[in-house]
Amino acid sequence: MQGKSDACLYSRFKNNRWTFILTHVQDLVLCHQDKEDSDEIVRNLNKKIEMKDLGDICYYLGIQMEWGGNGSFFINQKQKIMDLIEHLGLTEANVAEIPMEVGFFKDNETKEPLQDNSQYRTATGKLLYTSTVTRLGIAAVVGKLCRKVNAQTKKDWTAVKRIGRYLKGTADLKLMLPANSNSRLVDYMDANWSECREDRKSTSGNLFYYGGGVISWTSKKQSVVALSSIEAKYISAAQACQEATWLYRLLLDFGINEPKPTRMHEDNKSCILLSQPERVTPQTMQIDTKYHCVRDAQQQGSLG
Known part of the structure; x- marks a missing residue:
């Protein structure tokens, strides 16, 4: 079954076991819980296209991978x-x-x-x-x-x-992705208000953890000029909300039903209060409607 969050991800759940295929142009990465399942998929694919088994993955798209203990690995x-x-x-x-x-x-x-x-x-x-x-x-x-x-x-x-x-x-530094049975999706967000000296636009920063390891991060210049630090942080929260929604769907593609709400950490109390529907003031009415996805997600119980 093709993934809903990523068109290059395919999954199969058979005999209470998962098998995943990640594609990129002509390269495939196959992950399995039982080698018999992967061997069956390879045999079926070989009937359609010519394939070459390169063994356990150690290098892919310029990324070196090393297996650690207890299911964790380093990239x-x-x-x-x-x-x-x-x-x-x-x-x-x-x-x-x-x-x-x-x-x-x-x-x-x-x-x-x-x-x-x-x-x-x-x-x-x-x-x-x-x-x-x-x-x-x-x-x-x-x-x-x-x-x-x-x-x-x-x-x-x-x-x-x-x-x-x-x-x-620091070329020898590695990013660790640990294995953890009690994993939860957690986000930390911030914004550097009016940072750019040329157009006074702010920069958003978001960092997502899952199972104790960092899985997604963003440092991105905002597309509009924020009139206050509260607004800049609220825009950053909206961007984090969009990423959290995509990550939640990605986890579903992996057969993981991530419990809601997703924990999101913000250090500005006024920004947190702004996500509540009754907190509408003349000073906040200029905020673009699209950034109020934070408020909508919180009302639906997706974010906390």
Whole structure:
């Protein structure tokens, strides 16, 4: 059966056992609870298309995977990072302790534009993939530098190289996905109000845990200008609500009926009160209707 949340995910529940297939172009990842089930699927697929069994998964789409104890596993992109370091010419460079210089975006000094942006585009693209898949620690700074692809400066290019030097020193870090029978979906959210000095738009940040491991994260510039920190955090909550809804459906595709409500952590009391239907004031009426999905989800018991 094709997944409702992801068209590339297929599942089968037979003889009280689950089998999953994840597809990407011509590559398949097959997960099973019983090897007999996977062997049966492979035999049936071989009747339709020619396939080659590569054994237990250890490398997929640039992601290295290692099995841990008790069903947990680790993922990293060390090979991708080393390729990036070579692309940036940082093989012999010193490592950086943090991914970005403190106060980098507060500098109003006129900066010299970068004439050739081909390397910049390629490097930020590689960094974006890495920050999306395994290295959440650089997601915020990479997102900011990606905004400069059409008007980057030499200082921005230096910042890209600094991230490369940081990754060089932390290339061996791995993201752990532990196995936990008492797993619950939990979200932490925040927003940096009026952060962008060019258009005063805010940046949303969301982090989802499941079973004690991080499974989803976002650092994204908001599409509208928030008139207050409360509004910026409320918009961030709306984005987290959309992600939580998708993750809930994804868990259903895996045969997991996630209990509701999904626990969402927000540190602004006014933002929390704003999600209640009776909290409508002249100061909050300008908030776009689409962001009130938070209020709707809370009334339905999906969020808590």
